[in-house]
Amino acid sequence: MAESIPGTARSTRQRGEILTILRETEDFKTAQQLFADLRQQGSKIGLTTVYRNLQALADAGEADTMRLPNGEQLYRLCGQGRHHHHLVCRNCGRTIDIEGPAVEKWTERVADEHGFTDVSHTLEIFGTCATCAAESR
Amino acid sequence: MAESIPGTARSTRQRGEILTILRETEDFKTAQQLFADLRQQGSKIGLTTVYRNLQALADAGEADTMRLPNGEQLYRLCGQGRHHHHLVCRNCGRTIDIEGPAVEKWTERVADEHGFTDVSHTLEIFGTCATCAAESR
DNA sequence: ATGGGTGCAAATAATTTGCAGGTAA
DNA sequence: TTACCTGCAAATTATTTGCACCCAT
Numbered sequence: 001m002a003e004s005i006p007g008t009a010r011s012t013r014q015r016g017e018i019l020t021i022l023r024e025t026e027d028f029k030t031a032q033q034l035f036a037d038l039r040q041q042g043s044k045i046g047l048t049t050v051y052r053n054l055q056a057l058a059d060a061g062e063a064d065t066m067r068l069p070n071g072e073q074l075y076r077l078c079g080q081g082r083h084h085h086h087l088v089c090r091n092c093g094r095t096i097d098i099e100g101p102a103v104e105k106w107t108e109r110v111a112d113e114h115g116f117t118d119v120s121h122t123l124e125i126f127g128t129c130a131t132c133a134a135e136s137r
Numbered sequence: 138m139a140e141s142i143p144g145t146a147r148s149t150r151q152r153g154e155i156l157t158i159l160r161e162t163e164d165f166k167t168a169q170q171l172f173a174d175l176r177q178q179g180s181k182i183g184l185t186t187v188y189r190n191l192q193a194l195a196d197a198g199e200a201d202t203m204r205l206p207n208g209e210q211l212y213r214l215c216g217q218g219r220h221h222h223h224l225v226c227r228n229c230g231r232t233i234d235i236e237g238p239a240v241e242k243w244t245e246r247v248a249d250e251h252g253f254t255d256v257s258h259t260l261e262i263f264g265t266c267a268t269c270a271a272e273s274r
Numbered sequence: 275a276t277g278g279g280t281g282c283a284a285a286t287a288a289t290t291t292g293c294a295g296g297t298a299a
Numbered sequence: 300t301t302a303c304c305t306g307c308a309a310a311t312t313a314t315t316t317g318c319a320c321c322c323a324t
Contacts, residue, residue, distance in 0.1 A: 009278055010323055032313075046281040051314065053279095069259070071208045071288090072313070087251055096251055103240055107262050114224055114233055116264030122206070123260045125244050127253030146303060147298050169288075183306040188289060208313090209288075 005053065006060040014045045018053050019077075027095045028066065028074035028088065066124055089129035098125065142190065143197040151182045155190050156214075164232045165203065165211035165225070203261055226266035228273075235262065 004011045021037055035050045054075045057063035064078035066086060076095065083104065087096040103123065111119040141148045158174055159166070172187045191212045194200035201215035203223060213232065220241065224233040240260065248256040
């Protein structure tokens with residue numbers, strides 16, 4: 001009944017709960033955060049399940065992931081769009097998708113110039129969003 | 138006698154050993170790797186000390202740090218140059234410094250357009266270097 | 275019925291911290 | 300001498316895995 005994740009066979013209550021929460025926001029969340037949110041709203045889901053489903057979503061390409069400077073991993077349903085990067089508020093976590101065709105080409109070219117193949121890259125921009133900046137004043 | 142790290146008061150044997158190893162390569166190393174290298178060459182240094190000194194180096198701006206896609210933190214003495222990024226071989230860890238003034242400006246502009254302040258960013262390019270590509274053939 | 279899913283508890287792994295003893299200055 | 304440093308052991312934190320049980324199909 002609940003929706004499914006490509007690569008998985010069944011639809012379960014917990015899977016639905018996870019997807020529901022993820023759809024409620026545009027922003028990234030850590031597995032721990034998501035777990036806390038679910039518990040708070042009364043779900044009896046297990047942390048393990050959260051991790052496993054988030055991993056499944058990422059593997060299926062349904063979720064976007066990135067890492068905080070401190071190393072924690074963040075997940076977010078992705079707009080199934082093309083490759084893009086993020087502008088993340090260091091304070092509230094608000095996330096804005098960014099596209100930079102020029103940067104993509106640049107990384108390709110640079111890697112190529114040095115004889116590197118099978119290239120990929122990570123690019124994230126961190127800052128304080130206008131709202132948070134106003135609050136801290 | 139051994140050299141010092143800004144922000145610290147003394148020069149110790151272990152500190153010198155760490156700096157020596159770090160100077161032997163252009164590439165990034167994890168704390169664990171560095172620790173293993175030191176032990177292998179007979180040093181009796183403690184893992185804790187390695188972590189503490191690497192952190193001190195990073196705090197002092199003497200070391201550059203970045204994270205592997207898997208989350209492990211890497212350290213390397215930095216050429217005290219200006220801000221730059223890295224092209225890292227996914228296989229052997231060889232690292233090449235990259236500079237991209239255009240990208241720097243682009244991130245600034247993008248963040249600014251969205252009202253973000255206090256901006257910083259991370260950008261790393263991963264790939265397989267020519268040597269490793271040849272070996273795996 | 276049955277194999278994919280789940281959850282608890284235990285296992286990993288990287289990194290940090292408490293604390294007693296060592297040592298550079 | 301003195302307090303900065305070190306190292307061991309224990310504690311933390313994020314995440315993964317073993318395994319018995321459960322439920323969507």
